[in-house]
Amino acid sequence: MLVNRKLILAHFWLAFAVFGIALTLGAWQMFIRSPIGTWLSNPELYYRSLTAHGTVMGYVFPTLVAMGFGYAISETALQQRLVGVRWAWTGFWLIVIGSIMAVIPIALGRASVLYTFYPPLIGNVFYYLGVVLVVVGSWIWVALMSVNLRVWRKANPGAPVPLAMFANVAGSYLWAWTAVGAALELLLQIIPVAAGLKNTIDAGLARIFFSWTLHAIVYFWLMPTYIAYYTIVPRAIGGRVYSDSMARISFILFLVVAMPIGMHHTFADPQVGAGFKFIHSAFTALVALPTLLTVFTICASVEIAARLRGGRGMFGWIRALPWDNPMMLALAFSFVMLGFGGAGGLINMSYQLDASIHNTQWITGHFHLIFGGAIVIMYFAIAYDLWPHLTGRELMDIRLIRTQLWLWFIGMIVTTFPWHWVGILGMPRRMAYFDFADPAIAPQALSVTFSAIGGFVLLASGIMFIVILARGMRAPLADAGPYRFALAVHEPKTVPVALNTHALWVALMIGLTLTNYGYPILNLALSSGTSVPAVYVGAQ
Amino acid sequence: MSRRDLFTISNSHFRIGVGITAAILIVTAVAGFIVLPFAQPWVQFAGVWDAICSAAGVPQRTANVTVPEQAKRLSEVVLTSNTLSRPSQEAIGRGATLAQRCAICHGPTGVSRADSPNLAGQYAAVIYKQLHDFRSGARTNAVMSPFAVNLTDQEIADLSNYYAYLPRLPAYHPTPQLPKPNIVIYGAPMRGIAPCGSCHGSLDNKTGSPWLEGQSEAYMKAQLQAFATSERRNDISQQMRNIARAMTPQEIEAAAAYYASQPPDVVKAVD
Numbered sequence: 001m002l003v004n005r006k007l008i009l010a011h012f013w014l015a016f017a018v019f020g021i022a023l024t025l026g027a028w029q030m031f032i033r034s035p036i037g038t039w040l041s042n043p044e045l046y047y048r049s050l051t052a053h054g055t056v057m058g059y060v061f062p063t064l065v066a067m068g069f070g071y072a073i074s075e076t077a078l079q080q081r082l083v084g085v086r087w088a089w090t091g092f093w094l095i096v097i098g099s100i101m102a103v104i105p106i107a108l109g110r111a112s113v114l115y116t117f118y119p120p121l122i123g124n125v126f127y128y129l130g131v132v133l134v135v136v137g138s139w140i141w142v143a144l145m146s147v148n149l150r151v152w153r154k155a156n157p158g159a160p161v162p163l164a165m166f167a168n169v170a171g172s173y174l175w176a177w178t179a180v181g182a183a184l185e186l187l188l189q190i191i192p193v194a195a196g197l198k199n200t201i202d203a204g205l206a207r208i209f210f211s212w213t214l215h216a217i218v219y220f221w222l223m224p225t226y227i228a229y230y231t232i233v234p235r236a237i238g239g240r241v242y243s244d245s246m247a248r249i250s251f252i253l254f255l256v257v258a259m260p261i262g263m264h265h266t267f268a269d270p271q272v273g274a275g276f277k278f279i280h281s282a283f284t285a286l287v288a289l290p291t292l293l294t295v296f297t298i299c300a301s302v303e304i305a306a307r308l309r310g311g312r313g314m315f316g317w318i319r320a321l322p323w324d325n326p327m328m329l330a331l332a333f334s335f336v337m338l339g340f341g342g343a344g345g346l347i348n349m350s351y352q353l354d355a356s357i358h359n360t361q362w363i364t365g366h367f368h369l370i371f372g373g374a375i376v377i378m379y380f381a382i383a384y385d386l387w388p389h390l391t392g393r394e395l396m397d398i399r400l401i402r403t404q405l406w407l408w409f410i411g412m413i414v415t416t417f418p419w420h421w422v423g424i425l426g427m428p429r430r431m432a433y434f435d436f437a438d439p440a441i442a443p444q445a446l447s448v449t450f451s452a453i454g455g456f457v458l459l460a461s462g463i464m465f466i467v468i469l470a471r472g473m474r475a476p477l478a479d480a481g482p483y484r485f486a487l488a489v490h491e492p493k494t495v496p497v498a499l500n501t502h503a504l505w506v507a508l509m510i511g512l513t514l515t516n517y518g519y520p521i522l523n524l525a526l527s528s529g530t531s532v533p534a535v536y537v538g539a540q
Numbered sequence: 541m542s543r544r545d546l547f548t549i550s551n552s553h554f555r556i557g558v559g560i561t562a563a564i565l566i567v568t569a570v571a572g573f574i575v576l577p578f579a580q581p582w583v584q585f586a587g588v589w590d591a592i593c594s595a596a597g598v599p600q601r602t603a604n605v606t607v608p609e610q611a612k613r614l615s616e617v618v619l620t621s622n623t624l625s626r627p628s629q630e631a632i633g634r635g636a637t638l639a640q641r642c643a644i645c646h647g648p649t650g651v652s653r654a655d656s657p658n659l660a661g662q663y664a665a666v667i668y669k670q671l672h673d674f675r676s677g678a679r680t681n682a683v684m685s686p687f688a689v690n691l692t693d694q695e696i697a698d699l700s701n702y703y704a705y706l707p708r709l710p711a712y713h714p715t716p717q718l719p720k721p722n723i724v725i726y727g728a729p730m731r732g733i734a735p736c737g738s739c740h741g742s743l744d745n746k747t748g749s750p751w752l753e754g755q756s757e758a759y760m761k762a763q764l765q766a767f768a769t770s771e772r773r774n775d776i777s778q779q780m781r782n783i784a785r786a787m788t789p790q791e792i793e794a795a796a797a798y799y800a801s802q803p804p805d806v807v808k809a810v811d
Binding site: 039041042043044199200256271272273274275276277278282283286428431433434435438440441496499501503504505508511512515519520523533534535536537538 | 730
């Protein structure tokens with residue numbers, strides 16, 4: 001039952017509106033630094049745009065999608081009205097205010113520090129306060145998810161928590177804990193300097209705090225996608241989830257090992273000991289495990305659907321799949337991009353291989369393929385799937401939806417594959433301008449041009465997505481029936497306590513954070529002489 | 541099993557979950573802190589504890605190698621964007637008196653006729669840093685060093701505040717304004733050169749970087765060449781030396797000529 005539709009729609013619409021703006025900025029950035037654009041002679045404008053693009057795409061857009069989807073899951077999977085609706089609206093408005101507060105200094109050129117902050121660069125204090133408000137707003141959602149599950153448990157003692165809600169709450173706990181790193185960085189390090197209380201900053205320690213957030217945040221972005229894989233796709237294509245337990249174990253594994261691995265982002269940082277880098281590298285390898293489990297389980301679930309539709313043979317069943325179903329398309333595209341992106345990720349996490357692609361365009365290509373590709377295409381699918389239930393109107397443009405998904409997939413491949421390639425050739429990232437007349441990079445001009453064209457294909461697809469949803473708001477009324485999640489082949493009657501609650505896994509997550517981050521943080525926090533003068537953006 | 545028994549050894553999920561996690565942690569820790577350090581034949585450790593400390597990133601208090609003594613002094617000035625940001629009228633007045641002795645080279649209005657830098661309206665932090673560096677010997681000049689060597693901290697601050705307070709006047713060597721060369725607005729990304737304008741104004745200004753509009757072409761060229769040859773070395777973290785070394789002689793000429801041709805009131809526009 002979906003009662004608070006307005007709340008969920010508000011989250012989705014705000015998410016997709018800011019996504020549209022940030023997507024436009026992204027396409028402009030690709031164009032302006034490519035050989036087909038005429039350089040505007042001011043890198044500051046480029047970095048302004050880049051900061052806005054990253055802040056929106058990294059903090060605001062996925063958080064709002066996870067929140068809106070989370071509220072929808074809570075009401076539909078638990079079959080109970082959302083508890084704490086006023087708090088939910090408070091969280092939403094905090095995000096609205098925080099986003100506006102952050103965007104104004106960015107637009108004025110007072111906070112061109114990129115979304116990863118990059119201390120000792122220091123921007124206007126309102127930028128950081130805005131980001132803090134966004135995070136605080138999302139923490140309200142975390143608390144509400146926990147409260148709603150608790151209320152449900154009281155009413156249904158001992159019953160298995162529906163998989164969608166179990167995963168949703170796991171994702172919220174992961175976010176709550178992983179956001180602590182950036183919160184510590186902002187509150188202890190950056191904001192005192194930005195507010196003028198201090199002039200120096202321990203940039204090395206700040207980077208460690210940020211790495212605490214920076215990798216697990218990707219798994220927070222990933223959670224709605226994985227929830228859709230397990231609980232929406234099999235239902236939408238007429239199959240069943242191959243294993244409910246395997247799904248729970250995957251989400252538990254994400255909770256435990258997504259967090260203590262962030263230092264693979266600091267392989268090139270001298271302030272971290274090599275031993276800790278190795279441990280983080282090894283744990284990063286482990287995070288491939290829940291993804292491989294998921295790929296296996298979902299492929300098996302899809303095969304069930306195909307065989308129920310009459311598919312035969314070792315691979316013949318693939319043809320029997322409902323390929324005209326947008327959900328099937330989105331899943332296939334998502335898996336292809338996840339496969340390539342994941343393979344690239346294995347290179348990033350390897351201590352030695354990372355050295356060859358560190359700080360190159362390869363990295364930008366990698367996270368756009370994983371996040372913008374594999375994850376966001378499933379956000380589209382989630383929106384398409386939920387929309388008729390939220391609006392009470394039918395989405396009529398199935399053809400347009402398919403075209404939109406195809407364009408997103410093609411656009412993302414055309415954008416990111418050349419991006420990876422020029423990265424291997426050594427093209428650095430975070431550069432506003434390249435002189436393609438220089439013989440050293442002239443051969444890369446063609447790849448970069450393709451990449452920029454891909455950016456415009458993505459923009460076209462993004463516009464189509466918003467148009468489809470907007471038209472869906474004005475379509476004729478039609479009852480979509482109750483919202484359902486996919487059933488498992490063997491529906492769980494009882495679930496072991498460990499797979500029905502999060503406490504043990506949250507404890508392991510916190511424990512591993514202490515072992516993997518405790519010493520490096522204490523070492524830097526207690527050493528003297530590790531601070532450097534702040535560099536103020538836009539100050540004299 | 542009830543929720544109370546979750547954290548007990550009798551719960552197999554607890555045993556397996558915690559056991560596997562701890563085992564992976566121990567194995568990776570042994571590999572990362574003991575096996576791999578010793579697998580590097582080119583690094584010598586006093587013992588296992590030494591290897592563990594090294595891999596953990598413990599700062600080495602006593603370095604085994606002797607650090608070669610610094611042949612020349614380096615800059616020790618710490619600048620922030622708040623350095624000297626709110627000068628008093630008295631400080632400016634004292635600075636004006638002290639500045640009488642600077643006028644022979646830097647001009648009575650802070651605008652030079654002698655290929656010395658124009659100081660009128662220069663950022664206070666810039667003058668503050670250079671005077672400190674001349675005094676400590678981090679920067680040397682046959683004419684300038686003797687003037688700076690006896691200045692007190694207070695005098696340096698007052699002089700900086702005074703010159704920052706003066707209005708920026710047109711330079712004495714006017715040339716037609718030149719178009720911006722690539723090195724000023726683009727830099728040379730493939731050689732690791734940021735645009736001049738990203739620190740020295742016209743795009744952005746970073747603390748400690750002077751504005752250059754209307755400065756003497758010969759002076760700026762000489763300084764870039766001095767940075768390139770490491771004759772001048774008071775730039776923090778070799779910022780300017782790294783840039784000047786990578787610049788071509790043509791780029792040095794173009795940058796110096798461009799900035800010399802700009803009127804200083806351009807600076808005001810971007811302040």
